[in-house]
Structure formats: structure tokens, C-alpha cells
Amino acid sequence: MATSTSEQRIHNEGVKKRRFRFLYSKKVAPYVFVSPFIISFLLLSLYPFLSAINMSFQRVLPGQIDYIGLHNYSRVFNPTFYTALQNTTIYVVWTVLILTFIPLVLAVLLNNRLMTFTNIFRAAIFIPALTSVIVAGTIFRMIFGDSEAAFANQVLQFIGLDAVEWRYGAGSGMFLMVALASWRWIGVNILYYLAALQNVNHDLYEAADIDGAGVWQKFRNVTFPAIKPVVIFLSTITIINGFRMFEESFVFWETSSPGNIGLTVVGYIYIEGIQRNDMGFGAAVGIVLLLIILVISITQLVLTGAFKKGDS
Amino acid sequence: MMKQKKNREKAMVIGLLIMFVLIAGIALFPVFALVIASLSPASDLMRYGLTGELFLSAFDFQNYEALFGSGETNYWSWYANSIIISAVLIVVSLFFSSMVGYALALYSFKGQRFIFLLVLVIVMIPFEILMLPLFRLMTSLQLVDTYLAVMLPLIVAPIAVFFFRQYAIGLPKELMESARVDGCTEYGIFFKVMAPLMLPSFAAMAILQGLSSWNNFLWPLLVLRSNDMFTLPIGLATLLTPYGNNYQVLFSGAVLSIIPIILLFLFFQRFFIAGLTSGGVKG
Numbered sequence: 300m301a302t303s304t305s306e307q308r309i310h311n312e313g314v315k316k317r318r319f320r321f322l323y324s325k326k327v328a329p330y331v332f333v334s335p336f337i338i339s340f341l342l343l344s345l346y347p348f349l350s351a352i353n354m355s356f357q358r359v360l361p362g363q364i365d366y367i368g369l370h371n372y373s374r375v376f377n378p379t380f381y382t383a384l385q386n387t388t389i390y391v392v393w394t395v396l397i398l399t400f401i402p403l404v405l406a407v408l409l410n411n412r413l414m415t416f417t418n419i420f421r422a423a424i425f426i427p428a429l430t431s432v433i434v435a436g437t438i439f440r441m442i443f444g445d446s447e448a449a450f451a452n453q454v455l456q457f458i459g460l461d462a463v464e465w466r467y468g469a470g471s472g473m474f475l476m477v478a479l480a481s482w483r484w485i486g487v488n489i490l491y492y493l494a495a496l497q498n499v500n501h502d503l504y505e506a507a508d509i510d511g512a513g514v515w516q517k518f519r520n521v522t523f524p525a526i527k528p529v530v531i532f533l534s535t536i537t538i539i540n541g542f543r544m545f546e547e548s549f550v551f552w553e554t555s556s557p558g559n560i561g562l563t564v565v566g567y568i569y570i571e572g573i574q575r576n577d578m579g580f581g582a583a584v585g586i587v588l589l590l591i592i593l594v595i596s597i598t599q600l601v602l603t604g605a606f607k608k609g610d611s
Numbered sequence: 612m613m614k615q616k617k618n619r620e621k622a623m624v625i626g627l628l629i630m631f632v633l634i635a636g637i638a639l640f641p642v643f644a645l646v647i648a649s650l651s652p653a654s655d656l657m658r659y660g661l662t663g664e665l666f667l668s669a670f671d672f673q674n675y676e677a678l679f680g681s682g683e684t685n686y687w688s689w690y691a692n693s694i695i696i697s698a699v700l701i702v703v704s705l706f707f708s709s710m711v712g713y714a715l716a717l718y719s720f721k722g723q724r725f726i727f728l729l730v731l732v733i734v735m736i737p738f739e740i741l742m743l744p745l746f747r748l749m750t751s752l753q754l755v756d757t758y759l760a761v762m763l764p765l766i767v768a769p770i771a772v773f774f775f776r777q778y779a780i781g782l783p784k785e786l787m788e789s790a791r792v793d794g795c796t797e798y799g800i801f802f803k804v805m806a807p808l809m810l811p812s813f814a815a816m817a818i819l820q821g822l823s824s825w826n827n828f829l830w831p832l833l834v835l836r837s838n839d840m841f842t843l844p845i846g847l848a849t850l851l852t853p854y855g856n857n858y859q860v861l862f863s864g865a866v867l868s869i870i871p872i873i874l875l876f877l878f879f880q881r882f883f884i885a886g887l888t889s890g891g892v893k894g
Contacts, residue, residue, distance in 0.1 A: 326720070354743065420631045427642070433844040490883075565829070586740070
């Protein structure tokens with residue numbers, strides 16, 4: 300009895316093995332490895348993407364869906380959307396300028412062979428990236444409080460300027476959002492640049508020294524070409540992240556800022572799509588946002604020649 | 612001549628050091644200010660914001676006492692939710708993403724280039740554009756207000772796939788051959804031979820994935836409905852109202868919310884720079 304069951308089991312395992320043997324071949328294995336991505340791509344990227352396009356032509360009401368053609372799109376281009384787009388664009392320009400240029404300068408200085416305590420500085424400037432926007436924003440709201448006694452206003456008054464009601468002006472509101480993002484990300488970008496600077500070929504500096512090149516010439520002809528891929532990489536992700544911005548605005552004003560000074564495109568999608576339950580319209584704003592991002596990314600990649608190199 | 616040059620270098624180093632001490636100060640100041648705020652009486656903060664008086668005359672632990680003592684908010688549920696969601700996401704997303712990245716780097720198969728291209732395209736497409744349809748999907752699957760709804764979109768992270776691929780490209784392919792000769796299956800090769808070689812990239816991705824799920828905001832804001840299901844950022848944000856009545860929990864809670872992510876960072880940081888170099892920035 301005992302032997303027959305164990306024989307049976309061996310037989311069963313044999314069948315199982317044969318049935319699944321194809322999964323073990325060298326040809327099929329890579330497909331098994333990439334299958335999680337394929338499944339998640341189909342279910343969580345492609346389906347919602349097509350669904351977003353579809354939704355943008357719909358009026359979605361509880362229990363009722365109507366196709367209304369381009370109506371949502373014709374509604375997108377309204378003054379509130381333009382305000383959101385303008386805020387977002389200004390935010391993108393500032394963050395790109397600040398987050399690609401300043402970290403580059405600081406990384407070059409930090410990478411100086413005479414520099415000491417580099418590791419401590421590196422750790423210190425990375426700390427802000429660990430905080431969530433909500434935690435960081437909470438403290439920014441305290442530092443840049445509206446009362447004259449708030450820290451930032453005391454500093455302003457100390458140097459002879461007037462106190463500012465930070466969260467109530469368009470300029471100071473933008474300053475808050477850009478400052479918060481810059482504070483959180485400068486350290487990360489410095490790390491990216493430092494990593495790239497370590498790959499610069501030192502023989503080239505020596506050759507440049509022999510040729511009598513100055514500091515600026517060395518930077519232009521040796522350092523910059525080596526870190527150019529990082530400059531492109533960081534400016535690209537800063538642009539994309541800038542157009543996705545929502546949290547920096549949410550933490551200062553939740554969803555309604557005075558005169559929409561803090562309204563962003565994604566914030567607009569959130570308000571219309573979720574809060575007002577107008578999903579079709581929200582989807583249309585999303586598609587417009589996608590087109591804007593695509594045009595900018597492709598233009599940027601063509602201009603910087605990133606397409607010429609291939610993908611490895 | 613020599614001496615003059617030396618002096619100039621010395622002056623430059625001192626200048627640089629002063630500058631970086633200032634920069635490190637700016638970087639650390641808000642975190643310092645948060646700790647100070649958490650130790651100040653909440654009534655003052657509500658009235659004035661954070662004032663110039665940054666050095667406390669006496670430590671005041673009443674904010675922390677409020678946080679630990681009372682059941683007023685669901686703070687500890689938020690904490691538990693954040694820990695569970697982030698821990699599961701780190702493990703699952705690293706597992707799947709590393710498999711995909713590894714296969715893209717070290718096998719050659721039909722459709723490989725196309726799949727890699729898809730990975731890059733998805734990295735470029737903002738999640739916010741897909742969020743409304745995904746939200747509708749979660750609603751129809753009746754997953755709203757569950758852990759699963761928060762986690763599903765992040766289970767395979769394209770950016771992590773990309774990192775793992777860049778890292779795996781540098782691994783010796785010959786090891787796979789010799790493992791095959793020894794009778795190892797393709798899966799055995801990955802789990803027993805190659806994955807251990809990829810450990811530094813796992814550490815770097817654990818930090819980045821941990822950071823992004825711990826601090827994730829917009830998606831959980833959409834799919835989490837009941838207060839006791841909130842994650843820390845969502846829960847803390849509910850305390851941030853103009854009429855805020857719970858500054859005590861807000862500040863002490865914000866301080867405590869940073870601790871797990873700092874521990875994760877300290878634990879894996881040795882590998883972090885290596886991870887940054889291997890992903891994304893190879894020109």
C-alpha cells in the first residue's frame with residue numbers, strides 16, 4: 300500500500316514536471332522573468348491609458364455614461380486651466396534652473412581634491428530628501444508663517460524689509476513651492492553629479508594642465524562633456540516631475556488657494572476629477588497634460604542629441 | 612612662489628568649508644526646527660508660527676505625551692499602515708523588478724528591445740494621467756480603502772526595472788553558463804547565483820522604493836477613505852487645517868514619522884551611491 304502511493308506520487312510529479320518542463324527551457328525562462336512587467340503593463344498602464352482616452356470623451360455620472368465627443372476638450376481651455384498651466388510652467392522653469400545648475404556648481408566644488416569632510420556634507424544635504432512633502436511643508440508653513448513673529452519674517456525685518464504674508468501673494472506663494480522642492484532635491488542631484496564626476500578621466504586634466512588650460516577651460520572641455528548625460532537626465536526628470544507637481548501646493552493650501560495662486564495642472568485634475576466627480580473632464584485635462592509633457596520631452600531629447608546614442 | 616600658492620589654496624579651502632557648513636546648516640535647519648517645534652507648547656505655535664526663539668528654555672514633552680497618551684487620533688494606526696504597506700512594497704517590488712531587469716540585461720529573446728522600450732516609455736508617462744481610470748478600476752473591483760489598492764500600481768516599478776537592468780548588464784554572463792553545466796535551472800541561476808551578485812543594487816533600490824512608498828501621497832489620498840486606513844502622510848495632512856486643533860500630534864507625529872526612513876537610509880546607505888551611478892546616468 301505504502302509503496303503504491305509513493306509510486307503514485309512519483310508518477311504524479313513526473314507528469315507535473317513534464318507538464319511544466321517548457322517553463323524551464325532557456326527560451327521560455329526570460330518570458331517568465333518579464334511576465335510580472337507584462338501583466339502590470341497591460342493591467343495598470345495600457346488599460347488605464349486607453350481608458351483615460353476613452354473617458355475624456357465621456358460624461359461620467361453615477362450609473363450613467365454618455366459619449367459627448369470633444370465637449371470635455373473644448374471646456375479644458377478655460378481661464379482656470381490657464382492659471383494652473385501658467386503656475387505649473389513657472390514652477391518648472393524655476394525648479395529646472397535651480398535643480399540642475401546649483402547642484403552642478405556645488406558638486407564640482409565638493410569634488411575638489413582639497414576639500415575635506417566631504418562625506419559629512421554629502422549626508423547632511425541628503426537628509427531633506429528623506430522627509431515627505433507633508434512633513435517638510437508643515438515646517439515650511441511654520442517658518443514662513445503669516446504673523447510678523449514668524450521666523451522668516453523676523454529675518455526679513457532684521458535686514459530692514461517688511462514682513463510678508465507668504466501664503467497670500469502670487470510671488471511669495473510660488474517662492475514657497477519652489478523653495479520647498481529645491482530644499483528637498485538639491486542634495487539628491489548633488490549626489491548624481493558627484494557620482495558622474497568620479498568617472499571623469501584624470502589624465503585629461505593633466506593633459507589640459509600641460510596645455511596651460513585655465514579653470515573654466517578645463518570645466519568646459521573636460522568636466523562638462525563627461526557629466527553632460529547627467530545634466531540631460533536631471534533636467535528631463537525635473538521637467539516631468541515639475542509638471543506632475545501637486546503635493547507642494549497641497550501642503551500649503553490644500554485644494555483652494557487665494558486667487559488660485561497655488562493651483563497646478565494635477566491639482567486641477569484632482570479637484571475636477573475627484574472632488575467634483577467630473578471624471579471625463581479630469582481625464583481630458585490629463586490627456587492635454589500628457590501631450591504637453593511629450594512635446595517638451597521630445598523637443599528636449601532632440602535638441603540635446605540624446606536620441607543619437609541608442610539605448611545602452 | 613610655492614608658499615604663495617599654498618596660502619591661496621588654504622584660503623580657498625577655508626572659504627569652501629565655510630560655504631558648505633552654511634549649506635549643510637540650511638539643509639538641516641528645517642529638520643532641527645521641526646524637532647524644536649515638537650518640543651514647544653502647541654498654543655504658541657498656533658498663534659505665531661515658529662518664531663526666532665529657537666533655543667528652548669525648557670523642554671516640554673507635552674506634545675509627545677499627547678501622542679502616546681491619548682486615543683484622540685488614529686496616529687498609531689497610520690503608523691502601522693505605513694509600515695505594512697512600505698514593507699510589503701519593498702519586498703514585492705524589488706522581487707519582481709529585479710527579475711525583469713535581470714532578464715532584460717542577460718538574456719537575448721524576441722521582443723526584448725520592445726519590452727525595454729516600454730519600460731522607458733512608462734518611466735516617462737506621469738502616473739497622474741492614469742490615476743482617474745485606475746481609481747475607477749479600484750472602485751469597480753471594490754478595492755477602495757484597502758491596502759491592496761494602495762499597493763497595486765506600485766508592485767512593478769519601471770524605474771527599478773531600469774536600475775536593475777543597468778546593474779545586471781555588468782555581471783559576468785559566463786557564470787550563467789557554468790551554472791547550467793552544473794545542472795542549475797534558469798530560476799536557480801537567478802536566485803542562487805546572480806541575485807546575490809546584485810545585492811548592492813537591491814540595497815539602493817530598497818532605499819529608493821522605501822522612500823517613495825513611505826512618502827507616497829496623491830494615490831493613497833485617492834483610494835483611502837476611512838481615517839483608520841490612512842497612511843502617515845495622509846493622516847498628518849488631515850491635521851493641517853487652517854483651524855488646526857491638533858498641533859500636538861502634528862509636530863511630535865511628524866518627527867516620529869521620519870525615523871523609520873532614516874533608519875532604512877542608515878542601514879543601506881553604503882550602497883546608495885553605487886546604486887545611483889549604476890542607474891540612469893550611464894551616458
